Amino acid sequence: AVALYIVPTPIGNLADISSRAIEVLNNVSLIACEDTRHSGKLLSHFGIETRKTALHDHNERDRADWIIQKLSNGESVALISDAGTPLISDPGYHLVSAVRSAGYPVSPLPGPCAAITALSASGLPSDRFSFEGFLPSKEKGRLDKLTDLKEDPRTLIFYESPHRIVHSLESILTALGGDRQIVMAREVTKTFETFLSGPVSEVLETVKSDPNQQRGEIVLMCHGYRTAQESEIASEVVNTLKLLADELP
Numbered sequence: 001a002v003a004l005y006i007v008p009t010p011i012g013n014l015a016d017i018s019s020r021a022i023e024v025l026n027n028v029s030l031i032a033c034e035d036t037r038h039s040g041k042l043l044s045h046f047g048i049e050t051r052k053t054a055l056h057d058h059n060e061r062d063r064a065d066w067i068i069q070k071l072s073n074g075e076s077v078a079l080i081s082d083a084g085t086p087l088i089s090d091p092g093y094h095l096v097s098a099v100r101s102a103g104y105p106v107s108p109l110p111g112p113c114a115a116i117t118a119l120s121a122s123g124l125p126s127d128r129f130s131f132e133g134f135l136p137s138k139e140k141g142r143l144d145k146l147t148d149l150k151e152d153p154r155t156l157i158f159y160e161s162p163h164r165i166v167h168s169l170e171s172i173l174t175a176l177g178g179d180r181q182i183v184m185a186r187e188v189t190k191t192f193e194t195f196l197s198g199p200v201s202e203v204l205e206t207v208k209s210d211p212n213q214q215r216g217e218i219v220l221m222c223h224g225y226r227t228a229q230e231s232e233i234a235s236e237v238v239n240t241l242k243l244l245a246d247e248l249p
């Protein structure tokens with residue numbers, strides 16, 4: 001059926017592309033890419049020869065009109081980004097809302113997304129979470145944002161760049177306190193996949209003292225806010241488990 005297909009691509013491991021993603025990318029008449037050169041490598045790896053066009057934050061509105069015209073001619077279009085799910089800290093929002101407003105179907109394929117993939121293995125509560133994208137690059141903005149989130153009971157998920165990780169961990173320590181449990185997921189699905197977890201004060205020390213931890217792609221997750229009583233119960237549970245562990249043969 002004629003549609004704009006939203007197609008996730010791997011976040012580091014090419015084997016994570018789905019067979020339906022390949023089928024759709026082969027069958028549409030146009031692939032809108034965040035960066036045609038970057039996606040060219042992925043597409044040629046899978047032998048996909050479909051025509052490409054660039055769609056980024058600066059031309060999204062113009063391109064939307066052109067893509068709507070294609071749909072009106074009965075041609076399907078796919079949207080991909082450099083990695084993961086389009087629209088998730090990536091371009092596509094204006095296109096999708098414009099295509100829907102014009103009355104054409106938008107059909108999503110499920111697939112890789114760094115936030116969800118990292119959360120699923122983090123050990124943090126996953127029943128409620130808030131995806132917050134990238135923290136502001138300036139310290140004041142970061143601290144304001146984190147202060148707003150301080151008493152949010154949901155797990156917080158942030159995207160982070162390697163050259164800002166130390167600054168962001170420092171801001172989290174300042175705004176949420178050194179005892180806040182965090183998980184730092186790095187290079188997920190890639191060779192150097194690493195999960196660091198513990199109170200932010202400890203994770204910060206580890207990251208500062210090991211430059212390897214300041215490389216690659218990072219998802220930062222913070223345990224949601226716990227009342228003093230909830231934290232106390234949590235530490236009592238830990239203590240009880242420790243006592244039990246000591247007693248076991």
Ligand code: SAM
Pocket residue numbers: 011012081083084085086087088089090112113114115158159160161185186187188189190217218219
């Ligand atoms: N649309 C993508 C998605 O669905 O995950 C995210 C695009 S955003 C511009 C790029 C950020 O995603 C990186 O800075 C990093 O925070 C996160 N990311 C992407 N791939 C990752 C990976 N393999 N491991 C950890 N984080 C990753």
